[in-house]
Amino acid sequence: xxxxxxxxxxxxxxxxxxxxxxxxxxxxxxxxxxxxxxxxxxxxxxxxxxxxxxxxxxxxxxxxxxxxxxxxxxxxxxxxxxxxxxxxxxxxxxxxxxxxxxxxxxxxxxxxxxxxxxxxxxxxxxxxxxxxxxxxxxxxxxxxxxxxxxxxxxxxxxxxxxxxxxxxxxxxxxxxxxxxxxxxxxxxxxxxxxxxxxxxxxxxxxxxxxxxxxxxxxxxxxxxxxxxxxxxxxxxxxxxxxxxxxxxxxxxxxxxxxxxxxxxxxxxxxxxxxxxxxxxxxxxxxxxxxxxxxxxxxxxxxxxxxxxxxxxxxxxxxxxxxxxxxxxxxxxxxxxxxxxxxxxxxxxxxxxxxxxxxxx
Amino acid sequence: xxxxxxxxxxxxxxxxxxxxxxxxxxxxxxxxxxxxxxxxxxxxxxxxxxxxxxxxxxxxxxxxxxxxxxxxxxxxxxxxxxxxxxxxx
Numbered sequence: 001x002x003x004x005x006x007x008x009x010x011x012x013x014x015x016x017x018x019x020x021x022x023x024x025x026x027x028x029x030x031x032x033x034x035x036x037x038x039x040x041x042x043x044x045x046x047x048x049x050x051x052x053x054x055x056x057x058x059x060x061x062x063x064x065x066x067x068x069x070x071x072x073x074x075x076x077x078x079x080x081x082x083x084x085x086x087x088x089x090x091x092x093x094x095x096x097x098x099x100x101x102x103x104x105x106x107x108x109x110x111x112x113x114x115x116x117x118x119x120x121x122x123x124x125x126x127x128x129x130x131x132x133x134x135x136x137x138x139x140x141x142x143x144x145x146x147x148x149x150x151x152x153x154x155x156x157x158x159x160x161x162x163x164x165x166x167x168x169x170x171x172x173x174x175x176x177x178x179x180x181x182x183x184x185x186x187x188x189x190x191x192x193x194x195x196x197x198x199x200x201x202x203x204x205x206x207x208x209x210x211x212x213x214x215x216x217x218x219x220x221x222x223x224x225x226x227x228x229x230x231x232x233x234x235x236x237x238x239x240x241x242x243x244x245x246x247x248x249x250x251x252x253x254x255x256x257x258x259x260x261x262x263x264x265x266x267x268x269x270x271x272x273x274x275x276x277x278x279x280x281x282x283x284x285x286x287x288x289x290x291x292x293x294x295x296x297x298x299x300x301x302x303x304x305x306x307x308x309x310x311x312x313x314x315x316x317x318x319x320x321x322x323x324x325x326x327x328x329x330x331x332x333x334x335x336x337x338x339x340x341x342x343x344x345x346x347x348x349x350x351x352x353x354x355x356x357x358x359x360x
Numbered sequence: 361x362x363x364x365x366x367x368x369x370x371x372x373x374x375x376x377x378x379x380x381x382x383x384x385x386x387x388x389x390x391x392x393x394x395x396x397x398x399x400x401x402x403x404x405x406x407x408x409x410x411x412x413x414x415x416x417x418x419x420x421x422x423x424x425x426x427x428x429x430x431x432x433x434x435x436x437x438x439x440x441x442x443x444x445x446x447x448x449x
Contacts, residue, residue, distance in 0.1 A: 038377070041377060059377060060380075063393050066377040105374075107382060108375075
C-alpha cells in the first residue's frame with residue numbers, strides 16, 4: 001500500500017494494514033505536502049494501529065498549526081470588521097472560513113492565507129484599507145497594471161505574518177464564473193462568536209470544484225474539503241448552480257474523484273465525469289507531474305461549452321500574465337500593447353525555453 | 361453543603377489537535393494547550409462536574425496512582441484553566 005492509499009484510509013478512520021516505519025515517514029511527508037496534517041492528527045488520535053511516536057509527532061505538529069489557524073481567524077475577523085466599518089461589501093471564502101464551514105472549526109484545516117472577495121467597485125478602497133494596516137504587495141516588483149489584468153492581488157503583512165488575497169472576481173477572464181449570483185445570496189458562518197459573510201455551502205462546493213480543476217487537482221486537501229463538505233450540501237442545488245455557472249464538467253469531475261477515493265456514490269444527473277480526466281486527475285493527486293501541453297489540454301477538457309474553450313484559448317494566448325507585464329513597463333495609455341506582447345512571449349517561451357524561468 | 365460544580369466557560373472553544381486540545385477563549389483571546397491528561401480532563405468538563413467526581417474518574421483511569429497525587433495534579437490543571445477563565449464554577 002502506498003502513502004497515498006494509506007493516507008486516504010487514515011483520514012476516513014478505516015482499519016489500517018500494518019505499515020513499516022519507513023512507510024510512516026512517507027505517509028507523514030505526503031500529508032505535510034498536501035496540508036493534511038490537521039485532519040490526519042485528529043483521525044488517528046485514538047487509533048491504536050498507529051504507532052505512539054507517530055501519533056505524538058502528529059499531535060505536536062497539529063497543536064502548533066492549530067494555534068496558527070486560531071490566530072489567523074482572529075486576523076480575519078479584524079479585517080472583515082474593518083471593511084464593514086468602511087462600508088466595503090466583503091465575503092470571506094477558503095481559509096479559516098472554509099475550515100469553519102466545512103470542518104466545523106478553524107483549527108481543522110491548514111490554510112496559507114486569507115481570501116477576501118469584494119465588489120469590483122470597492123476594490124481600490126479595500127486595497128487602501130489594507131495598505132493603511134501595514135499590508136504591502138506580496139510581489140516586490142509588482143507591475144503597476146497588475147490588477148488591471150488580474151482578478152485580485154496578494155498582499156503581505158510582515159509583522160502579523162499574514163497574507164491576504166484580495167479578489168474582485170473569483171477566476172481570471174479565461175474562466176466563466178460570474179460572482180453576481182454569489183453576492184445575491186447572503187450567508188454567514190460563525191467564527192469565534194462573530195458572523196462572517198461567506199458563500200452558501202452549495203456555491204462554495206461548485207467554486208472549489210472549479211478551483212481544483214483549474215489547478216489540475218494537485219493537492220489532496222482540496223478534494224478532502226469537498227469530501228467533508230459533501231454531507232452539508234443539497235446536491236440538487238449544487239447541480240442547478242453548476243448549470244447556471246456552466247461548469248458542470250468540473251463539478252462532475254470532482255464528484256467522480258470523491259467517488260473513486262471515498263466511494264461517496266454521488267454524481268450529477270446531467271453530466272458524468274470524463275473518464276480520461278478522472279484517471280489523469282487521480283495520477284496528479286498522487287503527485288504526477290504535468291507538462292505545459294498536458295496542462296492546457298486538461299483545462300480545455302474541463303470546460304463545458306465550446307464558447308468557454310474559445311474564451312480560455314483567448315485568455316491563454318492574449319491575456320497578459322505577470323511575466324508579460326514585467327517584460328516591459330508601459331504607461332497606462334499603452335497597456336493595450338500587452339495583448340500583443342503576450343502571444344509573442346508565449347510562442348518565444350515554447351520555442352526557446354529559458355532555464356530557471358517559471359511557466360506562466 | 362453541596363460542592364460547586366465546575367464547568368467550561370461558555371466563551372471557551374475547543375480545538376482538538378491529535379491527542380491534545382487547544383482551548384481558546386473567544387472574548388479574552390487567550391489560548392492554552394492541554395497535554396493528553398489535561399485534554400481528558402477538559403473532555404470530562406463537557407458536563408458540569410464536582411472536583412470529587414473528577415478525582416473519582418481520574419482514579420478509575422489511573423488505578424495504580426495514589427489518589428492524593430492525582431488530586432494534586434488535577435488541581436494544577438484546573439488552576440490553569442480557571443486562571444485563563446476557561447473553566448468557571
